[in-house]
Amino acid sequence: MVVSQTDAVMAELRHQFGGHIAELKAQHNEIYCDLNAQNLDWLPKVCTYVHLHWHASFVCAWATDEREQFKTFRLNYIFSIDAQDLFVIVRAPVSPEQHQFASVAAHMISANWAEREIHDTFGLKPLGHPNLKRLWAQPDWPPNAFAMRKDFSLQSHVPRVEGVFEFRQVEGEGVFEIPVGPVHAGIIEPGHFRFSVAGEPIINLQIQLYYTHKGTEKLCEGLSAEKALHVSERISGDSTFAHSTAFCHAIERLAGVEIPGRAQFLRMLFLELERIYNHLSDIGMIVNDVSFLVGYAHAMRLREDVMKLNEKLTGSRLLRGLNTLGGVRRDLPETVYSEVRDTLQNVRRELEELAELLWSSASVMDRLETTGVLTEKTTKDIGIVGIAARASGLDRDCRRDHPHLRYRQIDFKVPVYTTGDVYARTRVRVDEVFESILIIDQILSQISAGPIRVLIEKIPANAHALGYTEGWRGPIVQTIQTDNEGKIFRYKIDEPSFHNWPALIFAVQGNIVPDFPLINKSFNLSYSGNDR
Amino acid sequence: MIRILRKALQNGRVTTKYPFKPDVPPDGFLGKPVIEFTQADLEKLKQAESVCPTRAISIETMGNQSTVKLSYVRCIFCGLCAEVYPEAITMTKEFELASTLKARLETSVEFVDGKFSRVNESEKEPSLEELGEQTKREIFKIFGRSLHIREVDAGSCNGCELEISALNNPIFDLERFGLHFVASPRHADMLLVTGPVTRNMEIALKQTYEATPDPKLVVAVGACACSGGIFGESYASRGGVDKVISVDVYIPGCPPRPQAILHGILLAIGRLKE
Numbered sequence: 118m119v120v121s122q123t124d125a126v127m128a129e130l131r132h133q134f135g136g137h138i139a140e141l142k143a144q145h146n147e148i149y150c151d152l153n154a155q156n157l158d159w160l161p162k163v164c165t166y167v168h169l170h171w172h173a174s175f176v177c178a179w180a181t182d183e184r185e186q187f188k189t190f191r192l193n194y195i196f197s198i199d200a201q202d203l204f205v206i207v208r209a210p211v212s213p214e215q216h217q218f219a220s221v222a223a224h225m226i227s228a229n230w231a232e233r234e235i236h237d238t239f240g241l242k243p244l245g246h247p248n249l250k251r252l253w254a255q256p257d258w259p260p261n262a263f264a265m266r267k268d269f270s271l272q273s274h275v276p277r278v279e280g281v282f283e284f285r286q287v288e289g290e291g292v293f294e295i296p297v298g299p300v301h302a303g304i305i306e307p308g309h310f311r312f313s314v315a316g317e318p319i320i321n322l323q324i325q326l327y328y329t330h331k332g333t334e335k336l337c338e339g340l341s342a343e344k345a346l347h348v349s350e351r352i353s354g355d356s357t358f359a360h361s362t363a364f365c366h367a368i369e370r371l372a373g374v375e376i377p378g379r380a381q382f383l384r385m386l387f388l389e390l391e392r393i394y395n396h397l398s399d400i401g402m403i404v405n406d407v408s409f410l411v412g413y414a415h416a417m418r419l420r421e422d423v424m425k426l427n428e429k430l431t432g433s434r435l436l437r438g439l440n441t442l443g444g445v446r447r448d449l450p451e452t453v454y455s456e457v458r459d460t461l462q463n464v465r466r467e468l469e470e471l472a473e474l475l476w477s478s479a480s481v482m483d484r485l486e487t488t489g490v491l492t493e494k495t496t497k498d499i500g501i502v503g504i505a506a507r508a509s510g511l512d513r514d515c516r517r518d519h520p521h522l523r524y525r526q527i528d529f530k531v532p533v534y535t536t537g538d539v540y541a542r543t544r545v546r547v548d549e550v551f552e553s554i555l556i557i558d559q560i561l562s563q564i565s566a567g568p569i570r571v572l573i574e575k576i577p578a579n580a581h582a583l584g585y586t587e588g589w590r591g592p593i594v595q596t597i598q599t600d601n602e603g604k605i606f607r608y609k610i611d612e613p614s615f616h617n618w619p620a621l622i623f624a625v626q627g628n629i630v631p632d633f634p635l636i637n638k639s640f641n642l643s644y645s646g647n648d649r
Numbered sequence: 650m651i652r653i654l655r656k657a658l659q660n661g662r663v664t665t666k667y668p669f670k671p672d673v674p675p676d677g678f679l680g681k682p683v684i685e686f687t688q689a690d691l692e693k694l695k696q697a698e699s700v701c702p703t704r705a706i707s708i709e710t711m712g713n714q715s716t717v718k719l720s721y722v723r724c725i726f727c728g729l730c731a732e733v734y735p736e737a738i739t740m741t742k743e744f745e746l747a748s749t750l751k752a753r754l755e756t757s758v759e760f761v762d763g764k765f766s767r768v769n770e771s772e773k774e775p776s777l778e779e780l781g782e783q784t785k786r787e788i789f790k791i792f793g794r795s796l797h798i799r800e801v802d803a804g805s806c807n808g809c810e811l812e813i814s815a816l817n818n819p820i821f822d823l824e825r826f827g828l829h830f831v832a833s834p835r836h837a838d839m840l841l842v843t844g845p846v847t848r849n850m851e852i853a854l855k856q857t858y859e860a861t862p863d864p865k866l867v868v869a870v871g872a873c874a875c876s877g878g879i880f881g882e883s884y885a886s887r888g889g890v891d892k893v894i895s896v897d898v899y900i901p902g903c904p905p906r907p908q909a910i911l912h913g914i915l916l917a918i919g920r921l922k923e
Contacts (some may be wrong), residue, residue: 255849264884273884275848299853302832304800304814306807307850328849329804332885347702347727351879354808354904398811411653418663424815432677433905435808438727447677474652481657645806 122201123148127173129612131203134163145370146202147583154189157218160209164194164221164228167205171198174513175500176594177611178221178231180239184213184266189353190241192218193609194228195583195594198516204583211241220246227500230615238265252329256280264335271335288314289601295630299328303634306644310633317572317629322622326647333649337608342368342442342597345605349595350437351611353646357390358384358611359588361440362647363595366521366582368442371597372573380444381522386457387436387445387554388522388559392589393464394423396546396553399641400468403543404475406635407484415471419464422573429453444570455560461554472547481483485540489624489636492537501620503591503613505640508545509537515587522586529557537624539639576603590614590643612646652770664822666909666914672908674742681743681897684719684756689737691763697730697738703872703879704731713762716769721746721754722875722889725903747900747913751875751891754899757892765892788864789838790919795827798914799837799861803854804847804892808904809871811839815907828914834860841910842896845873845880846887848866858894866917871904879903 123143130150131141137159140151152159167173173196181191189210192583196205211218218617220243230252232243237253242262251258257277263269282493287294292315299307309325335351337345349364350357362384369376376384401416424434429451431439439445475481491501493510506513514531532548534541581598600606617640625636662758665672674680684694684706691708694717698706705724709716731738748754751913789796800813816823817830829835834857846854858867869890871879878890890896900913 261741269884271883286892299850300801300834300857304810304817304830306802306805306810307853328853329802329844329847329884330849331804331845331847331880332883335885336880336883343700344702347725348879351806351808351903354806354811357808411657414819415656415660417815418660418820421815421818421820428678428906429675432675432679435811435904437725437808437903474656557748616780643807645804 122413123203126198126201126203126205129170130163130167134159134165137163139361141194141306145582147182147204147206148317150205152207154210154212157209157211160192160194160207161221161224163207163236164196164250165224167196167207168225171196171205172200173198173205176204177609178228178597179607179609179613180211180235180241180265181598181607182239183614185267187190189213190216190239192235192241193596194221194246195596195611196382199513200406201521204519206583208643210632216222217242217244219244220589222246226334226498227616229499229620231272237263239263240266244271250283253330255325255327256282264332271332271338280320282309282311282325284311285321285369291315292320308465312630312633314630316626317451317631319630320634322625324618325443326618326644327649329645331645334608334610337605339600340605342605346440346442347609349610350440353612353614353643354592354647355395355643356391356433356588356593357584358387358436358439359593360595362388363584363588363593364587364597365440365442365584366586367582367595367597368573368576368583370584371580371599372576373571374443374571376444376571377562377568378523379448379567380569382560383445383449383569384440385522385527386449386557386560386564387431387439388586388588389557390423390427392431392434392554393461393550394420394427394453395589396550397423397464397468399546399638400471400543402641403485403635404481406638407481409475409481412471412475412481415467419467419471422460422464426457430457441570443573444568449571457557465551465554468547468550477545482540484632484635485543486536487537488632489628489639490538490541491620491624492534495623496537499623500616502616503588504542504545504549505617505620506591506592507532508534508537508541515585515592515594517621519585523563526563527556529556540637542639578603579606588613590641591617599628609647610649612643612649614642614647617642651815664821664825666819667908668790668912668921674744674906678742678744679728679740681721681741681746682719682724682726682728682731683741685737685738685739686717687765689762689765691717691736693734693737693905697734699913700729700733702727702729703876703881708735713784714766715724715760715763717760719756719758719900720876722751722899723872723878725879727874733919741887744902745912746902746905746909747898747916749898749916751899754875754901755892784844787919789866791908791919795829795861796839797829797831797837798839798841798920799831799834799857800841801834801843801854801857803842803850803874803893804846804886805844805871805873809843812904813843813910817912821907823911826915834858835862837861837865839866839868841868841914842890842894843870843874845877846890846893848885848887851887851893854890854893866897867894868898868900868913868914868917870900870902870903871905875899875901884888
């Protein structure tokens with residue numbers, strides 16, 4: 118059925134924009150729509166049409182520097198048509214003389230950050246962008262250095278220049294500014310928050326990130342896929358397995374390889390274990406932030422049980438060194454299945470007790486309910502993804518909407534809550550732990566013996582493909598483009614945190630400053646994944 | 650309240666006996682890689698070098714003479730080298746790798762005509778600096794009953810943070826040693842630094858260091874902090890904490906297990922011997 122839906126979407130695009138499309142092609146569930154060079158203004162038109170006509174959500178946007186091969190920069194905007202398991206990739210060339218294009222974010226605010234990042238790293242200007250401040254570049258970054266262009270070497274020494282953060286000033290009687298970070302008070306990653314407050318309530322929050330920028334995408338350019346795989350495990354430590362799965366998925370689609378069934382089940386098992394340990398940790402940290410330390414201790418104890426299980430099954434608590442191109446590196450003996458089941462049954466039983474303890478505690482509920490509300494409209498407009506979206510009424514889950522691995526064979530529910538507060542985000546996590554345990558139970562009864570990896574003989578040159586999975590925070594989409602030798606030409610990493618950081622700005626408004634850590638924790642976004 | 654107490658009593662004590670009793674990682678754990686240099690073949694070591702993602706194994710050849718280096722500060726413990734050359738390279742279960750001297754975490758071996766020749770000994774005599782370090786640890790041994798730690802993420806992937814924060818859970822319970830994480834460098838005796846030190850965190854790290862009162866200790870946690878790890882040196886990464894501030898203890902690992910971090914901290918304050 119996918120074929121006919123693909124054809125229908127392509128026919129519609131051709132019908133609407135035929136004269137402006139240079140090439141239209143499909144591969145797997147990806148539809149590539151290349152626009153003509155002369156019609157730059159059509160980029161936002163095509164993008165908004167795809168977005169509105171098929172209710173396609175914005176996935177990510179990025180640029181590539183193809184000046185050497187095609188004398189052009191190229192923009193890529195990915196949209197996901199969830200209902201049809203399709204991705205539409207709208208691509209448009211940008212002339213290297215003009216360095217500008219018509220902003221899509223001007224019509225669709227979910228592309229806001231993506232275009233600012235393109236502006237900072239490629240020096241391509243989105244005309245009509247509503248808020249074209251620096252995002253990626255810190256104030257001491259020189260204005261004429263564009264790190265993702267091919268003529269910028271990874272080893273460049275970039276001098277520091279004078280500069281100040283552009284923060285919007287809030288003025289008025291009794292309005293104060295509170296700067297926080299980049300070094301935070303807890304054991305967490307660095308970032309800078311600037312609050313404008315009147316008394317306790319927060320009027321405005323602005324976020325300056327990219328302190329942990331490690332040049333991850335640039336670093337992978339020119340590497341073989343085998344080497345880049347290790348980098349993909351280190352994009353965001355808590356999503357090691359999800360990121361490396363998306364990476365391997367992209368390479369395997371690129372090479373046209375289907376991994377063995379056992380490897381698919383094993384990947385699912387590890388993805389769910391990663392989800393469980395992170396959710397347990399978040400539940401613990403959220404109740405820690407409302408000073409319910411007993412709950413924290415119990416949740417962390419359960420999390421440690423899962424981490425120990427990870428180490429026992431795979432040798433690595435964070436599931437590192439496990440994924441490989443074409444499958445997984447280690448098999449599980451059948452004798453451990455019962456231990457996996459026992460450990461997780463214990464987690465389920467204890468979490469049920471713990472949840473009951475939390476939901477019946479007035480002091481916990483008082484802090485969780487109605488705190489940090491993210492409305493459904495905001496969620497849709499700014500393109501929030503993952504657990505945060507599901508807590509605000511959006512029923513989306515990449516495992517169900519774009520079934521990969523063997524998720525099609527698994528029966529599971531996607532928990533959705535509508536209140537959009539800290540409580541809803543906590544509930545989504547608790548429910549998802551239960552669902553993941555049920556998923557693992559099905560995995561263990563369906564998995565059969567067999568090989569765990571296939572050899573990928575050759576990675577095709579000058580090819581591109583998407584790889585995706587639902588990480589514990591939300592969907593992870595990665596795009597890989599290869600060069601003449603089949604090495605990595607461009608590696609685009611899309612992290613759910615990149616989409617969800619702006620949510621924090623909306624969710625904290627009107628809340629009191631002491632609730633900020635709690636709201637922040639309820640999103641628990643990755644700094645490293647965002648900054649890359 | 651009764652339910653809370655009942656649950657606590659049901660669970661009893663969960664804290665690990667480590668470090669008073671040794672902790673043995675499960676089978677399949679990838680700890681310190683060991684190369685049997687005397688038996689090794691240079692050509693096959695070159696294969697191991699080519700699969701290593703972080704140049705933890707590096708070989709330099711001049712004529713018929715080659716220097717093979719194995720660096721535990723660079724190693725991310727992926728085990729690929731042992732996969733391509735299992736006859737000479739073994740992944741042991743050893744994880745307590747922390748050291749006060751970077752040189753102790755690097756082995757350098759000479760090969761002549763493709764055959765093992767000798768191990769390059771690092772200097773045996775402790776340098777003046779090292780003696781100073783030891784004195785410092787003696788001082789901290791006295792203060793060590795109550796030591797305050799400030800964690801600084803200088804651009805890590807968050808993997809090390811996960812394991813450091815695990816030290817606060819009831820299993821590892823860092824506070825039983827009088828060790829305590831604090832919210833400000835001004836309250837701290839020790840900085841626990843992770844990440845390769847990104848360009849954008851360099852100034853913040855220096856300022857944090859300056860804000861910490863003397864005497865102070867710096868512990869680098871993880872491959873990135875010890876050497877730049879997989880991110881190495883680039884426009885965005887300085888390539889390790891000791892490029893920016895002086896480091897007292899290096900804890901290899903990617904990330905190190907919580908037990909390994911605990912071991913490194915206790916080593917730094919002279920409560921464990923190397």
